[in-house]
Amino acid sequence: MPSVGQVELSLYAIALSGLLLWEGLPVSWRVAAPMLVAHIVGGTVLTVLVVAPFWWQHRVRLRTAAPSTRRATGRWIEIVLALLVASGFYLFFAGNDGASDAALAHALHLWLTLPLLAILVLHVARASALRVFWYRARRRRPLSRLRSS
Amino acid sequence: MGLRAGLVLSLLLASLAVAVVRAGESLGANGAVAAEKVGTRESASLILTGDGSTFYSANFDAGSVSRLSADTGERLGELRLGGDLRRLALSADERTLAVSDYRSEQLLLVDAVSFRLLERVAVRGRPFGVVYDSERALFWVTLFEAAELVGIDRTGEVLERLPLPDTPRGLALARDGRLFVTHSMLGEVSIVDVRATPPVRVRSIALAATRDADAFASQGLPRLLDDIAISPDQSEAWLPHVLWSFGHPFQFRSTIFPAVSVLSLEPGAERERVDRRKQLFRQIDLSDGASKTRIISNPHDLAFSPSGDKAYVTLAASEDLVVFDLSRRARDSDRRRSRRRGKRSQGGAQAIQIVRHLPGDLPKGLVIRNQEILVQQAGTLDIAKLTRGGEGPFARVELVEARFARLVSGDPVDPRERRGQRVFFSANVDDDPTFPLAGDFWMSCGSCHLDGFNFTNRYLIGDAQRYPKHEPGAAVTGHSGLSTLVAQDFVGDYIRMIQDTQGGLGADERMGLERVDPEAPPARLVASMQDLHAYVTASENLPFLSTWLRVEGGESKLDDSAWTTASQCQDCHSAIYSQWSSSNHHRMGSSHPYYLALEDLAAQDEGEAFRAWCMGCHNPRHLASGRASSHALRPGAAAREPFVAGLNPAASAAATDPLGEGTDCLFCHRVSRLEHAGGNASLSVNLSDRERYPFEASSSAILRWFSERLIASRPSVHADSYWKPFYSDPRYCGSCHSEFSPGAGAVISDTYAEWAASSYNRPDSPAENRTCLDCHMHADVQKIGSAVEGRATDGGRWKSNVRTHRFTGASIDLVAARDSAAADQGLALLRSAAELGASLVSDGTDEGRSLRVRVRNVGAGHHLPTGVADLRQFWLYVRVRDARGRVVLESGALDDRGRVPNSARMFNKVLGDADGRPVGLRFWRYATLLSDTRIPAGEFRDEEFRLGGPMEFPLMALVELRFRSFPRALSEQVKKSFPDLQLPPVHSLVRLERSLERP
Incomplete structure (x- = not known):
């Protein structure tokens, strides 16, 4: 069963690869083209093998987790992830051909990414895989010394 | 007292001497005042640093810039940049060098200290002249083809753009901020105020075009204005150029004349001093030992001596240097003092010496360095050094060192091409x-x-x-x-x-x-002509010779595998694919019976190589991929194609040639460059320099499917790689819908020019402007002028206006076999083109009556007919019955063989050969226009039919404008090779019935 950290990092990787595809960023096609493949293939694989199993097993805690804010953020993550997966599948199979529905799918797929990341960070809180970097940045001490203190 | 006076005198003399020496030091090596560094103010291919110690050379198609010692000629460095480097300019602090790359369309910024490339600035439109403006810290660059002036700073940012009249080329910046721009093919000079932000073109000077009854007297249109030089006192500018005199058959002594024009630069009153233009047999009239005037050709670059008393001009074709003496010319104020009217004006400064010849090949740039003249030779890529011989009027220029400096370490140009270049440009x-x-x-x-x-x-x-x-x-x-x-x-x-x-x-x-x-040239001359051919067919010239089609992207020809077939585009653009598939843009090559017949005839008459001229427009993919003919894979085979109604075009295409035919999606949408040269497929196709999606070219069907999904999920890169702004420019259509015969330059058809001259060409009025696309790519010709909504991509965005790819036109009969709806649109378009009128005219007698039929071109944005106007049949059928029903007049009825009689009133061009005989099908031999009864856009043509004999009024006139896409005789001939061919029917386009009373 994938760990929290694995799921979290997977979502970060998928989000980052997707953000690099945003045309508002000056990313050359030489970078964007392989990133497009990575985002689609990697995102599909990680979603199927890492995120989905974790979600299936983890969602029982929607009723039991404490505090209640965690249940709320979890619910939101669930909704946003569902929209991202659905819009992603739409963009892949139907295409972003400029029609209104494709434009909506594209907008959802792009603009829900940052909220997802924010909610995710709130949801995992101290259990975040990013805590290592956070504490190092704050205290400027190696983790081992943090633990000893 | 004497001793004291002597001491005072000595001190005075010493002070004077010091002052003279210091003045000389401040002049600098090139004679210019070196107190302030201003950078390069005149565009040149050879420039000197302010202290005169170093010079820089733009080495043209050798693709490098060299830095050399002006004292020894030693090459201090050579920077290989590629391309075709034409002009260069130093900044005021001499730390930045800007170089124009004409072929690669870039301005290259070089660190002049480390001699390393800093930046490549893309500037499309053939950058040519470069100068540095120290006041604004900008490099001003002329874009020769784009007709613009751009201002670029030292970081490579384009800060200013100014549209200019066509062909801006040479530049000279006066000290007061006036920038003089020569327009090479217009014979004009623009004056731009570059102190203004944005810069403003304040005036234009048109150099005088002259004519003389004596064909051998110097005259003509000022052309090939490359460079412009301002005199040291800033009072004049001199421009070396040629005069084109085309009012008679080409004859070398009366067609091209060398000239140097002189401008007065009085601020606010700039004008040409026509009286001072330097011309052969007048101001340039130096004889050889046999008292014959020495002929020179192609004045190229000019430099003044530091004092301004001498001007030196390189002659790029005759490979000479001509010297003008300004010190003895009559000043304007002298006119009043001159007693001898005949001697009053000698046309200004005279040529006093012709240095014949400069060593090396193709002399171009030159700089003056005190008493030295350094001449840059573009053919041999070296510098010759000459001495001015002093300042006086009798000073003689002499060669000091033929190869003072070698500009390059190695010439990257193929030796044959280099030799061919010399043949092309030399008149020595x-x-x-x-x-x-x-x-x-x-x-x-x-x-x-x-x-x-x-x-x-x-x-x-x-x-x-x-x-x-x-x-x-x-x-x-x-x-x-x-x-x-x-x-x-x-x-x-x-x-x-x-x-x-x-x-x-x-x-x-x-x-x-x-x-x-x-017919039997000597072997040595054959070799020389083959060298010339190597230059003519170089990639930047005419690689396919007869046609102007070029391939970009570093390849001379394309591999078959480089072409994606249009059927792949069908997956997402099914409607457009379907429209194109039945259109004449598709079926105009390997499956078009008339085209194949004419291509074969052209090859039979002019040789197999001549097919290229036809294929450049009709089958460019074949030509670009190295195919020698439009016939399918089997040489001589004719593709039996879908003229039989109902045959599946896609299946037929696969059965004949994997390259397909005609101009398909990938060809038209990968044209990377349009060169408005007058037609003959003057465009370049580039398949390689394109943003690609992963797995696009995979042989695996699954991976190709995946690639299509990638395109669909992020299509913007795909769309951008298949679009250029000029695709909607009428000149793009004109690149094929205008043609001229190779070598002879006879304009066979010029639909673009016809439209450009019409009232439909209204770029200033979008509501009234009608371009080719507005009619010929309109989804419904009944609604021309209105937008037609739709989708260009299956399931894609709904667009306010979608272009059909049927390319609706006059050639409707072959289209009808494939797509009746498209043929109907074509017929509707034809029917909307003209209106008829009929009236009786009389001189008062019974015998003097005529029926006047007026055909007015009300709907075509060009001549009616256009294009293949020598083959298309537009004619009037007229029948007049009197009150008793007797036919008193009939004209234009088909004969018993189904042919239009010679007596019919046709609207067409009849092309003749050099002897004045009709060329028939051999239109490439057009040399004489025998008749032209076409009707320009918005105009009309009257045809009168005499009415004779007794008749009772009122008369009933039936008038029809009829059309047939090809003559019957031609169709019967073609049918012998293509038995399935349906003979084109006659269409009635416009019909008028009118009752006519006695006048």
Whole structure:
């Protein structure tokens, strides 16, 4: 069963690869083209093998987790992830051909990414895989010394 | 007292001496005041640093910039940048060097200290002249083809853009901020105020175009204005150029004249001093030992002596240097004092010396360094050093060192091409006295073909057409008397050109040489002509010779695998694919029976190589991929194609040729460059420099499917890689829908020019402007002028206006076999083109009655007919019955063989050959226009039919404008090879019935 950290990092990787595809960023096609493949293939694989199993097993805690804010953020993550997966599948199979529905799918797929990341960070809180970097940045001490203190 | 006076005098003399020495030091090595560094103010290919110690050379097609010691000629460094480097300029602090790359369309910024490339600035439109403006810290660059002036800072940012009249080329910046820009093919000079932000073009000076009844007197249109030099006192500017005189058949002594024009630069009153223009037999009239005026050709670059008393001009074709003495010219104020009116004006400064010849090949740039003249030779890529010989009027220029400096470590150009370049640009008959390339140094190919073969070609044709015809209907603007229009027998035809146009190879009888037989040239001359051919067919010229099609992306031809077939585009653009599939843009090559018949006829007459001219427009994919003919894979095979209604075009295409035919999606949408040269497929296709999606070219169907999904999920890169702004420019259509015969330059058709001259060309009024696309790519020709909504991509965005790819036009009958709806649209378009009117006219007698029929072109944005106007059949059918029902007049009825009789009133062009005989199907041999009854856009043509004999009124007139896409006789001939061909029917386009009372 994938760990929290694995799921979290997977979502970060998928989000980052997707953000690099945003045309508002000056990313050359030489970078964007392989990133497009990575985002689609990697995102599909990680979603199927890492995120989905974790979600299936983890969602029982929607009723039991404490505090209640965690249940709320979890619910939101669930909704946003569902929209991202659905819009992603739409963009892949139907295409972003400029029609209104494709434009909506594209907008959802792009603009829900940052909220997802924010909610995710709130949801995992101290259990975040990013805590290592956070504490190092704050205290400027190696983790081992943090633990000893 | 004497001692004291002597001491005082000595002190005075010493002070004076010191002052003189210091003044001399401050002049600097090049004679300019070196107190302030201002950078390069005149565009040049050879420049000197302010202290005169170093010079920089732009080495043209050698693709490098060299830095050399001005004292020793030692090459201090060579920076290889590629491309074709034409002009360069130093910034005021001499730390930045800007170089124009004409071919790669970039301005290159170089660190002049470390001599390393800093930046490549893309500037599309053939960047040429470069100067540095120290006040604004900008490099000003002319874009020769784009007709713009741009200002670029030292970081490479384009800060200013100013549209200019066509062909801006040379630059000279005066100290007061006036920037003088020469317009090479217009014979004009623009004055731009670059102190204003944005810069403003304040005035334009048109150099005088002259005519003289004596064809051999210097005259013509000022052209090939490359450079401009401002005199040291800033009072004048001199421009070396040529004069084109095309009002008679090409004859070397009366077609091209060398000239140097003089401008007065009085602020606010700038004008040409026509009286001071330097011309042969006037101000340039130096004789050789036999009292014959020495002929020079192609003045190129000019430099003044530091004092301004001398001007030196390189002659790029005759390979000379001419010296003008300004010190003895009459000043304007002298006029009043002159007692001898006849002597009052000698036309300004006179030429006092011709240095014949400069060593090396193709002299271009020059700089003056005190008493030294350094001449840059673009052909041999070296510098010759000469001495000015002093300041006085009797000073003589002499050669000091033939190869003072070598500009490059190695010449990257193929040796054959380099030799061919010399043949093309040289008029130096002394280079090869046995086989001189010109008569008496008069002209070279480069005297008309500026920089080879490019967009300036249309100015050549246009200027030739400006003159009244020396013979009625004369259509040839170029070389007449060619054997195979260059294609097959290029050696012989080059010789004929050199003889008939340039007077070389024995054609100038005064040179006493035996005229070379073009049918049996000597081996040495054959080799020279083959070298010329290597230059003519270089990638930047005419790689496919007869056609102007080029392939970009570093390849001379394309592999079949490089072409994606249109059927792949069908997956997402099914509607557009379907429209194109049945259109004439698709089916105009390997499956078009008339086209194949004519391509075969052209090859039979002019040689197999001549097919390229046809294929450049009709089957460019084949040509670009190295195919020699439009016939399918089996040589000589004819593709039996879907003229039989109902046959599946897609299946047929696969059965014949994997390259398909015609111009398909990938061809039209990967044209990367348009060169407005007058037609003949003057465009470049680039398949390689394209943003690609992963797995696009995979052989695996699954991966290709995946690639399509990638495109669909992020299509913007795909769309951008298949679109250029000029795709909607009428000149793009004109690149094929205008054509001229190769070598002869006879304009066979010019639909673009017809439209450009019409009232539909209204770029200033979008509501009234109608371009080719508005009619011929409109989804519903009944609604031209209105937008038609739809989708360009299956399931894609709904667009307010979608272009159909049916390319609706007049050739409807072959289309009808594939797509009846498309044929209906074509017929509707034809029917909307004209209106009929009928009236009776009389001179008062019974015998003097006529029926006047007026045909007005109300709907076509060009002539009616256009294009293949020599083959299309538009004619009037007229039948008049009197009150008793008797037919009193009938005209235009088909004969019993189904042919239109000769007596019918046709609207067409009848093309004749050089002897005035109809060319028939051999339209490429067009040399004389026998008749032209076409109707320009918005105009009308009246045809009168005499009515004779007794008749009772009122009369009933039936008038029809009829159309048939091809003549019956031609169709029957073609049908022999293509038995399935349906003979084109006659269509009634407009019908009028009118009752006519006695006048």
